[in-house]
Amino acid sequence: MTNAIGFLFVYNQNYLIILNKKMLKSNIKYPVAFDSVQEKLIEISKVNIENKENLICKDCNESFVAVLNHQTPHFKHKPKSNCTANFESYVHWVTKELFKEIKSINVPELLIDDLFEKQREKFQLLYNKIIDSNIPEELRFEFKNELKRNLTDAQVLQIDKIETEKEYKTDLGNVLIDIVTLSHNEKVFIEPFFSNPINQEKKNKLSEIDTSTLMLNLFDFIEYFGSNFELETLKKYLISDEGKNWVYIKKEDFDIFLNNYENYLSEEIKRFNPVIVLYENKKEEILKINNKLSKLFNKKDIIEKKISILQNKVYDLGKEI
Template identity: 50%
Template sequence: MSKNYIKYPIAFHKQSEKLIGISDVTDENKTELICLECKENFVAVRKHQTPHFKHKPNSKCKGNVETYIHWITKEVFKEIKEIELPEIFIHNLTENQREKFNNQVNLLIKHNVPENLQIKFRKNLKKNISESGIFQIEKIETEKEYKTTIGNVRIDIVITINNQEVFIEPFFSNQIDDFKRRKLILLERPTLAIDLLTFIDRFDYQYNLENLKDYLISKKGKNWISNRERKIEKYRLEYINYVSEEIKRQHNDFKLNNLKLKKITELESEINVLEKKIRPTKDKIWKLKHEISEIKNELGIRDYEF
């Protein structure tokens, strides 16, 4: 990451209540551009190798890069009409969901897949239980507070898709802590975390509104924190059916594997029979060699190996 990073490539225009990138600043709108953190006017530095906004000297703004990218993200979301929601992976499930899921899958594999193929079969199964998809956003709210049995929780962004709320929690350096995660699980809403640090690292702080909007719309940097129990149950049943179909599809391979294992057993059995037959001869040969060695020692004859 460059030491000379641009902290403020985007400002908020008071009159239009919209974000404006440094490349869109004009003599007409430059006096209406503010920092949403402190509400102070930004100075647009346009005649610069890397144009940017900055606070005036002696600014009292207590914001930082993290709070800045957070409020920009929330403002950008107000203009987004659709979003790509990522797959739900097995590792996205809660501990209880994952335990129930794995127990059922492992039981199915144990009873239907040859033991020597179980590790390979399990490794080749898909790791997601749902597919990604693009959805229309019907409504967007920010900084919305909810009550739970263990305390209130404020959600950064709440979008409505198909009449159902989806929580979105952007993070920079501090991810969602366990206590907040417990509250989110209690609320039974699909919750996505968005990694803003990855975005910043990619553009080295020299990003624009279009870059950020594209990132927020895509499934990049998104990770499921929790989901509705009913939805997870639906996906669990679908995944079990998928595993069953994979077992059926590989049935001939399993059958051939069993035939080969049977052949190995037969050959090993035949070898055992032959070894029993030749064991007396091998023992007699060993005794004769030992007797020859003793006689040679008595005669002072040494065997040399080169």
């Protein structure tokens, strides 16, 4: 896994709660606004006479006030604002807007552990079947330990087109997708989350739509860089494979990946074959020696019995003298 920004995130449930309470309160100091004329994001440091009247909050579409004479210059709502936004919804819309400027992202490897439940079961069945029928039971642990835990490698996803907040109908109910990317006419969904990762219900709906989906952890980003982040830093994070993992893989791709893994397993079994042969040979040798030993022990018992009979005879004869 590439570590594009050069740090690792640690997920901490307790800290999440503390941070959420802090960030969900009103009076949020926003580092970024939306320029409704230029239709792009603007950092507080880029405010000037030309754009300052056009800067809005995308949650409520009201104007932002730029607070420049402050230790931490920032945007804020006007005092009588009706905006119901919190920091979570703010980071969401900034991310959605920023994605419109991004032409490609690094996507992470597909881990077996991340597979959608039903796909995971299908994988496990095949995995066990192949290993059980090819590897002796005593060697399975060692063999499995060496196997890779991913179905695909990390790669680059080109983004030709992007749509945000698209609603899809499924038999399980409607579902709103935050970011829909199009790459060579192929869709990939991206779902940013802050405090609520995608749950099983949503995963089931994604499986109905059958579109590969990445989950994007924005909480880790804010935890690390703070709420007064720079746009360029967030952009780098969105492009990197940090904080992303697959939550659903479309059926057609999954079948290909499964097939690839099956081929990989056959290769690994071939590579492991000398160990199996060695083990089988040793096993045979050990069996032979054990057989000999048990025969010798039998003989030993008979000889010891004969010895003790003769010894008793000598003893009895001695008493008669």
